[in-house]
Amino acid sequence: MAAVLIVDDEVPILRALQINLQARGYSTLTAFTGHGALEQAAAHQADVVILDLGLPDLDGVEVIRRLRRWSDVPIVVLSARHGSDDKIQALDAGADDYVTKPFGMDELLARLRAALRRGTSADxxxxxxxxxxxxxxxxxxxxxxxxxxxxxxxxxxxxxxxxxxxxxxxxxxxxxxxxxxxxxxxxxxxxxxxxxxxxxxxxxxxxxxxxxxxxxxxxxxxx
Missing domain, CATH: 1.10.10.10 (Winged helix-like DNA-binding domain superfamily/Winged helix DNA-binding domain)
Structure with a gap:
């Protein structure tokens, strides 16, 4: 069972992701802030992170940079920011994929599976x-x-x-x-x-x- 850390300050989206992922056999961790995400990632062994960029304390790109100082966990960005500059910044900081809101659950799940394959511990x-x-x-x-x-x-x-x-x-x-x-x-x-x-x-x-x-x-x- 893969563990997914979901980071989003929009409670309805976070809860919807949690319900859908748990229904498909994933275990989930949640955080509503950037600092909360870093604490959860340090305290628990997540297999993949779904990360919103528009967090209330730290910008999501900064969260990616800090995570990448010590962790190789796959990161899938889920953001309402559609600009190419935002995508480039997130990917350059170390994100593995970028999905824009609104999103289709089937597409997100496919991106999640791909990120998990790339991030297998054998690497x-x-x-x-x-x-x-x-x-x-x-x-x-x-x-x-x-x-x-x-x-x-x-x-x-x-x-x-x-x-x-x-x-x-x-x-x-x-x-x-x-x-x-x-x-x-x-x-x-x-x-x-x-x-x-x-x-x-x-x-x-x-x-x-x-x-x-x-x-x-x-x-x-x-x-």
Whole structure:
């Protein structure tokens, strides 16, 4: 059963989508704002996102940009904006498809199925170091060929870093995506969990080679 995150501030449209998708065997998550969408995406494993651009707090294009910093989830835009510039901005930001309102449910479902096929977990990489391997598709970590047991929170942090390997992931990004906006500034949470991950994965946790601290900024996964 694929999970669909529906993001729309028009309640009748959101409810209609929810009813139609559930009737066809999908499970659904909902959000009415951009910040709510980011929180839901961080807290739950959605397989695809249906996203309206005209949200009351964040513009939908900004939501796409923020999601793409850490997630490859397929995004189907559903918007009343018909202009080519709007479509180009959304697609350039990382959307997978663009459907305009009013829309036909059969067409939207077909676009949704296509996005799900493109976004199958088999496309996600396996990130390898000389000490451990992170299989993003299988959500599995091994060290010297043996499975490593991680807590859900440890996995979320490692997954976010591995998806952005080589790039700096800031404290704010990690806190927002793993715990939510209410935890902004709680960098002590990150120190505790990074220490736990290093003990489980690094050969010398005191001198890590792969889960690196960028002092005062954030963390970096170095392959």
């Amino acid at each position: 996600l990489p396996v990130v390898e170091t000389e000490h451990f391997t992170v299989d993003l598709a299988a959500k599995r970590v091994t060290r010297a060929g043996e499975p490593v047991r991680l807590t859900p929170t440890e996995w979320k942090i490692l997954e976010l870093l591995a998806r952005n390997r080589g790039a700096l992931v800031t404290h704010d990004e990690l806190l927002n995506q793993v715990w939510g906006p209410a935890y902004a500034g709680e960098t002590n949470y990150l120190r505790v969990y990074l220490a736990q991950l290093r003990r489980k994965l690094e050969t010398d946790p005191a001198n890590p080679r792969h889960l690196l601290t960028e002092q005062g900024l954030g963390y970096r996964f170095q392959e």
